[in-house]
Amino acid sequence: MNDPREVLTTDPYDNVSSDEQDEEAILRDLENVERKRQDLLNRIKEKQESKKLLDPNFQQLQVPCSPVKKTETNVPVAMKKSTNEMEIPHENPNELRIREKSGQLPSNTTTYFMEKFQKSKKEEEGKIQKMENMMNARVHTFQDQGGKQEFKPIQVNEIEEYSNIWLKKRYIPQSELRKMLHNIKILRLSKLFAKVRPPKFSEPQYSNWAALGIISAKGDAKFTTTDKPKKYLKFTMTDFQHKLDVYIFGKGGVERYYNLRVGDVIAILNPEVFPWRPSGKGQFIKSFNLRINHDFKCILEIGSSKDLGFCKVTSRNGTLCNTPINMSKEDRCDYHQEIRFRDNNSKRIELNGSFALGAPTKVENNPTLYRKKNGETRHSRKNRQNFSVSASFGSINKDQFDLRNRHFSNNNSAKAFFDEKFQNPDMLNNLNSKRRKIQDDKKWTRIDKELSKAIGNRASDDLGERSAMEVKQMKRATETTLQSGVIQRLGFDPTHGKIANVLRTTHSKEEKDTLSEQMSGKKDKVNDLLHFRKSHVILAPTRNELIERRDRRERIWQENFGQKRKPISANDLLAIEGSSSDSSSDSELEII
Structure with a gap:
């Protein structure tokens, strides 16, 4: 990096701009200046001529004064006749003036097309001639390089x-x-x-x-x-x-x-x-x-460079970067230099913020600090509240007029919502990362399954390798833990199934036989319940329940509204039901 305070000499070979382009630009400017000068001269001439004209449609006066009779000489008849035959009709002066002013022909005429064609043809011929001259002056070897002269390094x-x-x-x-x-x-x-x-x-x-x-x-x-x-x-x-x-x-x-x-x-x-x-x-x-x-x-071959070097930083796959660098100014390429800067910044607390460095914001988007009109008072002097902060004009306008940003995350989402044919390009930006994330999740799920299988097999194998005494001690400790009630109060198994595994694998032959008999009996009962099926199911209440409900209604009515009567027996109720129709009896019994 060059020091801006250092006065450097101009390098003629380091100038990126073309000298020929600069010359062409200067010539174009001169042509524009000359064209403007000619235009101004024509305008001055027109102004001067307009002062002498009474009628703007003509360049000279038609009748400057009373006509004067002109004397005519005797002209032979034959000559006069030939003169009349050679007379050329006068053109309209207005058309002549317009043609002189424009200096150009209409674009819809053949002459205009021919002029343009000839002009383009001349330009093409000029380019071809320039290319031929340039190629004729071209050489294919450096001067004095064809000789056998050799130089020592x-x-x-x-x-x-x-x-x-x-x-x-x-x-x-x-x-x-x-x-x-x-x-x-x-x-x-x-x-x-x-x-x-x-x-x-x-x-x-x-x-x-x-x-x-x-x-x-x-x-x-x-x-x-x-x-x-x-x-x-x-x-x-x-x-x-x-x-x-x-x-x-x-x-x-x-x-x-x-x-x-x-x-x-x-x-x-x-x-x-x-x-x-x-x-x-x-x-x-x-x-x-x-x-x-x-x-x-x-x-x-001019010489050997002094500062050429290569980046020696190893990438993730273990290969060297080998990007050419200037060893007098840097020790690694720009990419690895940027990575090193980021790593160093992440280690510094004052630079490890939630916002990354970016382009500078506009002035109008920043909040502005104003001093209050009342100035500094005793209360403000104590609390330092004599300044007020106002929001930026850009943010106010954005909230008031750009309503899309209130309801959508960005402009592309708004366009996709209102326009059915619009395809949001943001959806295609992170497809590769999403696919990679899904693949990683599947791999981790597969690894967890394999680990769980390995851990379960290892637990059963460990119990099989232990002695009978150790197995009894483990069983006794497990039973005492279960009898204490700690597991019941927790509500879940903190050992992730190890207690059940110990109890299942430490049973004796007699206990296993009794458990198998109990389980077989339970299975038979469950199968009976599953296979049992009623042909006809009545969900209505029984006859005794209906009689009890009837007696209860009658007793409550007699206690509150009428004299006490003898309760109706079952035989009387059957007689009443026989005399009445089925529909009426059903309707009376159903009233509760």
Whole structure:
């Protein structure tokens, strides 16, 4: 990180903006200024001419004064006739003025279409000519690189001029490097990514350009999977912030550059831009690679980097991270640095809060502190209550006008509630975590079942391995515990079935026989009850119950309202029932 107080010199190779784009912007501004100037001059001219005109529809007066008789010379008849034949009809001055003002033809005319077509054709021809000129000036090898001159590596400790990278060893002297890179546009990886942009990923518009970076990884030589296999080599370039893959195709290029070392600073002259798209499904970013598909010497080894290192933090599966890092500034990659910061923050009480760090909030969303009008009084001075806090304007408006947030958790839920065709994207965000949670629950359930089985078998096995004396002692202790009433007062078995297991496994043969007989007798009774079925069930009260209810009603009525009469006997009741109909007797008896 650069110190903002430090005065740094401008690096011409670190400027991401394009000089050609700046020049084009300046030219466009000049054209706009010239167009505005011409427009203002035309407006001034029109204002000056309008002062002299009486009729705005005409540029000159039709009748400036009384007409003057013009003298005509004697003209031969034949000449006069020919003159009349060659006369051209005068056009309307209003139409002429409108045409001069506009300076453009209507868009629905053939002439307008032809002008646009010719203009576009000229622009296309200009682009083609520019591309041809650029390709004619292109070279495929660095200057003086084709010679057999070799340089001895020297130990240095300096910043390389073109790549802005510290070197510990230089392969080519600085003076020779300047000659080789003369008239070549230097593009560092940051500037190369700014030039080659999606969606077209077009090549930088320079006749000769070179990409500079550090080799951070290199693979083995392989063959393509096409019908005619071709040998290729892949390595990765980086500048500690960006990384870019480079492919070398062809047997000659692979054999020439197979000995490239990891950590060397190189320059690649005029490589091909090779766009690519990941084959996997899901979220991905379309990007590009560089490709060398010829046998020319287009890679220049400048020196060896001093600060290149690799992240040595091990991941969860036990492998090393190996992300290229700048050892002079950091000891691990950004991802593991962030993880370390989070771990340290979680250990500090003042930073271990319920709210995580986030983006700064707007000023209007924060509450405001105001001083009260009355000022400081004795009571307020004592309690320090001379200030008041008011809610933010944004929160008030949100509560008053955005009613959806009162009843729904977010806007997507509100849309899904009111619109049947809307599919809430929040439902698909955590599907993987939900599936994983369900699978984990099933695994834990299966593990609990296996453990419970193992524990139960172990308990029975333990009792079987014990001696008869130990089993009797366990049985006696269990019976005394049950007789004390502690288990009954608890209301549940705190041993999770171990007491029942002990009682069941410690019975003698006689006790087991008596228990089996008792259980067999109980089973027979239960089976009789289950198989017993009545053919006809009467749920009405019996005749004796009806007689008792009748006598009770009669006795209560005589005690309260009438004289005492002799109670009706059973024979009299039968006689009464015989004389009356079945329906009437049933209705009288049913009244209680």
